[in-house]
Amino acid sequence: MPLPFEKPMDELEARIRDMRAYAEDQHVDLSSEIVALERRLESLTRDTFTNLSRWQRVQVARAPGRPTALDYLGSVVEGFTELHGDRALGDDPALVAGVAKLGEIGVVVLAQQKGRDTKENIHRNFGMAHPSGYRKALRMFDLADKFKLPVLSLVDTPGAYPGIAAEEQGQAWVIAACIQRMSRLRVPAVSVIIGEGGSGGALALAVANRVLILEHAIYSVISPESCAAIRWRDAAEAPSAAEALKLTAEDLLEQGVVDAIVEEPVGGAHKDPAGAIEAVRQAVEAEIEELRRVPSDELARERRERFRRMGRFLEAN
Amino acid sequence: MALERWFRRKRPTRGDDDASPKGLWLKCSGCHAQIYRKDLIANLFVCPECAHHERMPVEARVAMLSDEGTFERWSGRVAPTDALGFVDTEPYVERLEAVQKKSERLDAVVTGAAELDGVPVALAVMDFGFLGGSMGSVVGEEIARVAERAADEARPLISVAASGGARMQEGALSLMQMAKTTVALEALAQRRLPYISVLTDPTTGGVTASFATLGDMVIAEPGALICFAGPRVIQQTIKQDLPEGFQRSEFLLSKGMLDDVVPRAALKARLATLVRLLRAGLDGEPGDGAAPPVPLAREVSLAGAGGAGSGLGSVRGGVRVDADEAARALDAIGAGADDVDGGQGSGDERDDDGNVGEESRSRATSV
Numbered sequence: 001m002p003l004p005f006e007k008p009m010d011e012l013e014a015r016i017r018d019m020r021a022y023a024e025d026q027h028v029d030l031s032s033e034i035v036a037l038e039r040r041l042e043s044l045t046r047d048t049f050t051n052l053s054r055w056q057r058v059q060v061a062r063a064p065g066r067p068t069a070l071d072y073l074g075s076v077v078e079g080f081t082e083l084h085g086d087r088a089l090g091d092d093p094a095l096v097a098g099v100a101k102l103g104e105i106g107v108v109v110l111a112q113q114k115g116r117d118t119k120e121n122i123h124r125n126f127g128m129a130h131p132s133g134y135r136k137a138l139r140m141f142d143l144a145d146k147f148k149l150p151v152l153s154l155v156d157t158p159g160a161y162p163g164i165a166a167e168e169q170g171q172a173w174v175i176a177a178c179i180q181r182m183s184r185l186r187v188p189a190v191s192v193i194i195g196e197g198g199s200g201g202a203l204a205l206a207v208a209n210r211v212l213i214l215e216h217a218i219y220s221v222i223s224p225e226s227c228a229a230i231r232w233r234d235a236a237e238a239p240s241a242a243e244a245l246k247l248t249a250e251d252l253l254e255q256g257v258v259d260a261i262v263e264e265p266v267g268g269a270h271k272d273p274a275g276a277i278e279a280v281r282q283a284v285e286a287e288i289e290e291l292r293r294v295p296s297d298e299l300a301r302e303r304r305e306r307f308r309r310m311g312r313f314l315e316a317n
Numbered sequence: 318m319a320l321e322r323w324f325r326r327k328r329p330t331r332g333d334d335d336a337s338p339k340g341l342w343l344k345c346s347g348c349h350a351q352i353y354r355k356d357l358i359a360n361l362f363v364c365p366e367c368a369h370h371e372r373m374p375v376e377a378r379v380a381m382l383s384d385e386g387t388f389e390r391w392s393g394r395v396a397p398t399d400a401l402g403f404v405d406t407e408p409y410v411e412r413l414e415a416v417q418k419k420s421e422r423l424d425a426v427v428t429g430a431a432e433l434d435g436v437p438v439a440l441a442v443m444d445f446g447f448l449g450g451s452m453g454s455v456v457g458e459e460i461a462r463v464a465e466r467a468a469d470e471a472r473p474l475i476s477v478a479a480s481g482g483a484r485m486q487e488g489a490l491s492l493m494q495m496a497k498t499t500v501a502l503e504a505l506a507q508r509r510l511p512y513i514s515v516l517t518d519p520t521t522g523g524v525t526a527s528f529a530t531l532g533d534m535v536i537a538e539p540g541a542l543i544c545f546a547g548p549r550v551i552q553q554t555i556k557q558d559l560p561e562g563f564q565r566s567e568f569l570l571s572k573g574m575l576d577d578v579v580p581r582a583a584l585k586a587r588l589a590t591l592v593r594l595l596r597a598g599l600d601g602e603p604g605d606g607a608a609p610p611v612p613l614a615r616e617v618s619l620a621g622a623g624g625a626g627s628g629l630g631s632v633r634g635g636v637r638v639d640a641d642e643a644a645r646a647l648d649a650i651g652a653g654a655d656d657v658d659g660g661q662g663s664g665d666e667r668d669d670d671g672n673v674g675e676e677s678r679s680r681a682t683s684v
Contacts, residue, residue: 160526162546162554167564170574172525172545179499180531199483200495200526200545207496221483221492221523226550231405231485245488246401255400257489304500308461310493311454312400316393 003059005048009267012041045267049216055239057248058224060216061195065270067277069096069111069154072194075274076281077102077109077152086135089169094125094161095133095205097140102152103285105292108144110137110205111154114195127196128161134174134204141181150188150288153205158223160201178204183307186300188291190284192262193217194269209294209303210287211257213249214276215264219257220247256310345369347540361581370538370581372518375427375444378477382440382585383431391439391463392428397455401488409486412448420447424455425480428463430472434589439467441476445519449481452524456484457494460528461501464512468504473511473592478529482522495527502531511595513588516543516566516575534576534591537566538584543574 002010016037023030052060060066073080077100084091096111112129115121144151160171182189182205191208197219213219222230227245228237252258262283269276291299342351347369357364361381362371373381379388403409417423425447431440441463443450452460460476467474483491505512514532516525518541526545529535537543544564552559562568566578579587 160545162551164551164555164557164559164563167544167546167551168572170530170572172522172543173530173574175526175545176495176499176528176530179496179527180502183496183500183503199492200523203492203495204526207499219489219492221487221489222485227485240405244401244403244405245485247489252489255488255490257493304503307493307496307500310497311457311490312398312487313454313458314396314398316395 001064003056003063005052005056006267009041009045009048012037012044016041042266045271049267052216053239053243054246054248054251055224055242057216058218058238058242060268060270061218063268063270065273066195067269067273068116069113069156069194071116071273072154072192072277072280073100073109073111075277076284077107080109083140084136086132087139088135089132092125092130092133092136093123094127094157095129095136097136099143099149102150102288105288106147106149107288108140108149108151109153110140110151112157112202112205114156125161127157128159129157129201130161130163130166131169131171131174134160134171134178137178137205138174138181141178141185144187145185148187150190150292151182151185151208152284152288153189153191153208155191155193155197155202155206155219156195156217157198157201158196159198160204172200175200175204179207182207183303184300185303186296188288188294188299189303190287190291192280192284193219193258194280198223207303207307209291209299209306210259212260212262212280212283212287213252213258214262214269214280215249216268217249218247219252220245255312346371363581368539368580370518370540372445372479373581374446375422375442378442379427379429379431379440381581382433382442382475382477382588384433384435387432388429388440389431390427390429391466392426392459393423395455395458396423397453397487399486400454400490401486403486403488405486412486416447420444422447424453424459425450426456426459428459430470433475433585433592436589436592437470437472438592439463439470439472439474441474443477443479443524445479445481448484450479450524451481451484451491452494452498452527453484453487453491454494456480457491457497460494460498464498464501464528465504468508468510471508471510473513473595474505475513475515475588475592476528476532477515477517478520478524479517480520480522480524480529482524492523495523498528499531502528509600511592513591515584515588517541519543521545521547530574533595535574536584536587537569537575537578539566539578539580541566543569 016034019030019034019037080098080100082096082098094113096113098109100107100109112127113124114127115124141151143149160166160175189208191206191211193202193206193213195217197206197217199221202219224238224242224245225235227241229235232240249258249261253261262279264279265272265275341354343354343357345352345364345366347364348367350364350366352364362373362377363369397413399410422444425444426441427444428439428441431438441460464474483494485491502512512532514529514535516529516535516537518538520529520541520543522545525543542564543566548559548564566575569575570578
């Protein structure tokens with residue numbers, strides 16, 4: 001299913017497909033027409049995607065078919081070995097943890113996993129972790145420090161799960177603990193926001209030395225729908241809320257919340273998952289390569305200072 | 318259903334009967350008993366009948382926790398700005414200006430130095446009446462600064478949270494305050510200075526999920542709503558009624574999330590005891606732990622603060638609050654002395670996500 005604003009491109013794609021089929025069937029040469037249509041498709045896609053509203057960007061960030069964390073892990077790192085469980089309550093499939101190789105270096109990986117279909121979405125709770133998931137992350141931070149394994153986190157969640165058990169098990173407490181523990185890491189930490197960076201549940205895995213964001217990913221204190229429900233008293237105002245929240249990659253770069261934007265293939269990561277995955281691999285490798293030379297104390301200090309500086313306010317003389 | 322009952326309980330409507338316009342009498346939002354205004358203030362905004370803890374104005378809270386004349390304000394040098402140009406049904410700048418004027422402060426927290434039962438401490442007290450106590454860049458900065466200055470001056474830090482969470486009008490920058498306040502606490506941790514967090518009604522969202530639950534000890538006042546996601550959000554997600562008492566202090570204590578629930582009247586003494594104890598370890602500096610701890614038994618006897626015969630004197634468990642002084646403090650914050658709840662939401666449950674308080678300040682009913 002194309003996104004609403006993808007319809008014209010979708011139609012153009014269909015025409016190109018038909019024309020190819022016809023050319024093959026009838027043994028006629030339509031290559032110049034096809035090339036012309038492909039050029040038109042590319043420029044239409046480019047135009048459309050450079051002029052998306054913030055609400056449309058939110059839709060891209062959540063697009064079905066957009067690569068999920070595990071899709072990235074297949075190629076960004078090698079030999080990803082999942083490690084399960086929080087050693088207290090269970091294992092949370094919404095937050096995947098493990099070890100892997102990034103180039104020659106061993107790394108700890110944390111990833112919020114949404115489903116690629118309804119069945120997996122239910123299994124993964126739509127990428128919304130319970131406290132158990134964050135407790136597993138805490139365990140991984142300890143592992144990373146003990147064996148000097150850099151941490152790579154892939155962030156993609158609507159938010160930490162709001163439920164009865166989640167509250168009883170201290171959702172707020174574990175998120176705070178993750179923020180604190182991750183800020184104390186003595187190894188390099190790189191976070192990539194690959195889809196939705198939903199509030200505290202996302203930040204819990206993103207207290208990194210470098211925070212990267214995919215071009216069409218979002219990172220926000222609250223979902224546009226919830227923001228609209230509260231501030232406009234009307235969830236249908238989500239597009240207005242998305243505008244007001246300034247939650248796109250460019251907005252966040254301007255606010256100093258993220259350090260760099262990883263460009264997506266034209267038309268978004270869901271149009272060319274392999275291209276997006278390769279872009280992330282290169283970006284992550286470059287960051288780790290740079291950070292691995294930084295001494296442990298310096299890494300922790302730099303990370304603390306990165307977050308200590310966050311915010312905008314006026315200061316009295 | 319249970320949920321509605323909580324909100325009814327917490328959200329008194331303004332009385333039509335304004336027979337005593339000065340608000341000499343107030344109706345408790347817990348048991349609806351009529352209470353003499355001065356008595357409520359003298360009783361630290363705790364109902365003498367049912368021990369319901371009303372939300373407390375910041376000035377009264379500071380007065381309650383500081384030894385007389387010892388509070389020195391640190392906050393107030395940073396002011397909020399509208400970094401995103403945020404407009405919903407009204408521009409954020411206009412909301413800010415209105416609440417700044419009304420509250421006579423720049424943002425939703427007051428910090429400073431004080432002596433608490435003779436122990437020098439740093440205090441941070443949040444103001445729920447200021448845009449729902451929401452944490453934007455300024456609240457984050459004030460919390461970070463009080464932690465760092467406390468560390469510099471070797472003072473333990475005590476924070477009193479009351480917040481709807483992150484301030485969404487500041488977008489992702491407000492989210493980042495969760496990390497900022499957390500990393501600033503390192504200054505205290507590195508010097509092994511105690512940080513005790515007190516959670517009051519309500520403490521939710523990004524404040525609960527950052528500095529407010531990172532205390533060496535986390536203590537709550539009775540009956541406070543404390544949560545990550547608010548009851549309404551959860552109910553919408555799971556489409557079920559919530560259990561009785563869910564997300565209230567006593568419930569969280571039973572779930573192992575709090576060190577204790579301490580009645581307001583006993584809070585100052587408890588904090589003093591804990592701070593002294595934490596500094597009386599094997600590495601404690603001579604003198605730090607020398608003062609005898611306040612006996613816990615005394616606190617217990619005060620636990621039913623509203624109980625019969627508790628009286629309404631101005632001295633309670635080492636807490637001295639002069640009724641007139643508190644009333645003056647109330648007037649000073651422009652709240653009108655009948656505003657005993659520090660500014661609650663408009664009753665539409667919107668504090669679940671951190672934005673109550675600004676819409677309208679419902680008040681304990683003047684009767």
